Structures are given as C-alpha cells and as structure tokens.
Amino acid sequence: MPNMEPQAIDIKVFQTILLTWFKEHGRWFPWRESGLSSYQLLIAEILLQRTKAATVDKIFTHFFNVYPNWKVIASAKLEEIENTLKPIGLHKQRAERLQKLAQKMNLNDSVLLSSRAELDAIPFIGQYIGNAVELLIQGKNKPLLDVNMARVLERYFGHRKLKDLRYDKYLQALAHDIVDHPDSISLNWAILDFAALVCQSRVPKCSTCVLQQTCTYYLTVVEIKNFRNE
C-alpha cells in the first residue's frame, strides 16, 4: 500500500527521527549562516540549481566578495560574471539570468521578495525558488522540494503518480505536510542532507539508516532482496 495517504503519526515519526539525525550529521554551508541578506539567500538558491552543494561551496565566499549587492552585479560586465561562475557550471545561463534579475531587483527588491505572485512573474524564478524565498526570507513553512527531497519522501511514503514532481499533487501535499513544523527550515535541511548522505540515488545506505524500520522502500525492496540473498 505504498500510495496510501500517510497518517499524521507517520509524518510525526519521520520528522522526529530526521531532526534528531540532523543534529548529529547535518552539513554546514555558508549560505545556512544566520544574518545573510535576502540578496545572498536568493543568489545562493540560483547557484544551487542543478549543482551540488559542495560545488557551490567552492566559490560562494568569493562570489559575494566580488558581487556584494544587486547594484554591483547589475552593472558588471556579463563576461566577468560568467568567469566567476565558470567553476560551478551552467555559467553562461546563470550569468545572464543573474544580471537580468539584478537589474530588476535593484529597483525594488523588498517588494518583489515579499510577494509570491510578484516572484512567479519573474522569468527563471520557478516553483522551487519561490518556495525557497517563502521559507528562508518570508519565514513560512514551505518545502525545498527538489529531486532529492522527492526521492526520500517517495522511498519512505510511496511513489508519485506524475513524472514531473512540480505537478504531482500527492508529492506536493506530502512535502508541505512534512515541513509544516515549528522548525521548518531545519527540517528542510535535514531532508536534503539525509538525501545527500544516506538516502542516495544510486546506492542508498539502508543498512545503517535511522528510518529503516518504518521505510516503505526498505521494507518492500531491501528486505526482500536480503531474504532471497541477492
């Protein structure tokens, strides 16, 4: 019954175990420090698109030394932005997007960042970054639902119906329920870290996983394999 609606108690167990795991095993990144500006928080999410956190970590500090605010990046030479972003990939695309975004944000970023409707109207700001802004800047309980969070939730609670996670109502609702928590940010980070360190795409570390006893994937796939001695 992997696709049954998870009960509230299941979600509670999942939250509690992961938050405990996070306190000991969570990763540290500069963009998780307190006191970052909304400028830094939003740029960080753009740098993290389709890019491993460890990769972004390599240029994060340098980037903000060179480009400390919207104004600087808005008036910079596009080639220079590209060069700064080159080590993390997708640099041509990201440089152009960042500069256009900066030129818009430089005028009234406080207005744009406070409204989801305004954000959705900005090119290259999709569902994920919209949620990230609401979570990290507006203080709302929103999921950083990417392929990694999706993989963890689906293995534990059951698989989505649609291929594209952005339109899958089951997955969207589940992710919202999971991070609807007093410490929504930590829970989001816990799931992302858990996805990167334990519940990995290719070879998940089920044998040492703290969620093993209540995980759909473990109970239906891994245990059967063990039983057959495969």
Next chain:
DNA sequence: AACCCGGGGCA
C-alpha cells in the same frame, strides 16, 4: 504532462 536544456563531478 512530457521533453529539452546545460556543465561540472564522479564511479
């Protein structure tokens, strides 16, 4: 709702 795009990292 499926497909395409884009680069570095890694087994």
Next chain:
DNA sequence: TGCCCAGGGTT
C-alpha cells in the same frame, strides 16, 4: 561514458 546534482522553460 552515463548518471547525478537545492530546476526552469517550452511544447
């Protein structure tokens, strides 16, 4: 080499 990574736009 193919798959993966804090996605987004297009058809």
